[in-house]
Amino acid sequence: MTTFDPAALEALAAIVEEGGFERAAQRLNVTQSAVSQRLRALEAMVGTVLVVRSRPLRPTSAGHLLLKHTKQLRLLRADLERDLRDLAPSSTGGTREEERISLAINADSIATWALPALNQLARQGLPLEIITDDQDFTHEWLREGQVLGCVTTVKQALRGCKVVALGAMPYVCVAQAGFAQERLGGALTAHNFRDTPFVAFNRKDDMQAEFVGKAFGLKRVSLHQLFVPSSEGQVRAVLAGWGVSVVPELLVRGLVAQGELVNVAPTASVPVRLYWHCWNLESVVLDQLTAALTQAAGEALSPA
Numbered sequence: 437m438t439t440f441d442p443a444a445l446e447a448l449a450a451i452v453e454e455g456g457f458e459r460a461a462q463r464l465n466v467t468q469s470a471v472s473q474r475l476r477a478l479e480a481m482v483g484t485v486l487v488v489r490s491r492p493l494r495p496t497s498a499g500h501l502l503l504k505h506t507k508q509l510r511l512l513r514a515d516l517e518r519d520l521r522d523l524a525p526s527s528t529g530g531t532r533e534e535e536r537i538s539l540a541i542n543a544d545s546i547a548t549w550a551l552p553a554l555n556q557l558a559r560q561g562l563p564l565e566i567i568t569d570d571q572d573f574t575h576e577w578l579r580e581g582q583v584l585g586c587v588t589t590v591k592q593a594l595r596g597c598k599v600v601a602l603g604a605m606p607y608v609c610v611a612q613a614g615f616a617q618e619r620l621g622g623a624l625t626a627h628n629f630r631d632t633p634f635v636a637f638n639r640k641d642d643m644q645a646e647f648v649g650k651a652f653g654l655k656r657v658s659l660h661q662l663f664v665p666s667s668e669g670q671v672r673a674v675l676a677g678w679g680v681s682v683v684p685e686l687l688v689r690g691l692v693a694q695g696e697l698v699n700v701a702p703t704a705s706v707p708v709r710l711y712w713h714c715w716n717l718e719s720v721v722l723d724q725l726t727a728a729l730t731q732a733a734g735e736a737l738s739p740a
Contacts, residue, residue, distance in 0.1 A: 536565040539587075543666065549735075636663055
């Protein structure tokens, strides 16, 4: 069985994660020439190109496989570091940059329940890297081997992975109180939504159109949208009177209770079911992550 040089694997991972050879060299504290040599040696061993030198730089199919293997080695090291700390707390040093435990979590979960779920593990020294994306796309990070686990709307387990249902996150449509009264007459309707600006997360975000379609029984919906790529930023934009936005009820519950925001479609709600996917490996770290996220989701989200 072929044994790959760990330094060469980490060079490949650094090139992909940092988006180039120069930043990879800076992260690994070696010369750019050394990074290139390690990659060439790995490509010679595999017998194929591992990185497409494009803009942006991207891994090939073989590169994705080796990147996934590198992430698995990091997980094994994290397990070992944990066990060594338990046996001899003074025997381990600081965490190296390349040993990051990467997770893909949607922005709305980060803004509400997911970060508190990870508090204890972070304080214990688990070297977390959280990558954010739309909940319909976070599973692609796991499919490509760039993360160890993800929170997603995808129910079907990916090959080599296990899945746990987390619960449902209800979404509501809110507006600033004055905006709701002056622009909407107090409520969003099938007659005024076309003239109303909606604050969406980004161009991947179809929640605004999905909500309006379900609320008013429409198959096709065209909206005037503004884009703010932050869950908290969407709420701030709504508070500033930019328009309305469909956001997690959990995120705006307090503002609605205080009267600063108004639920402008109180009879409508879209529950988004979330799932935790991670590699199907025997790992204390993965077990801890799964337990922490499942418990926090059970307390914050609605039953699926």
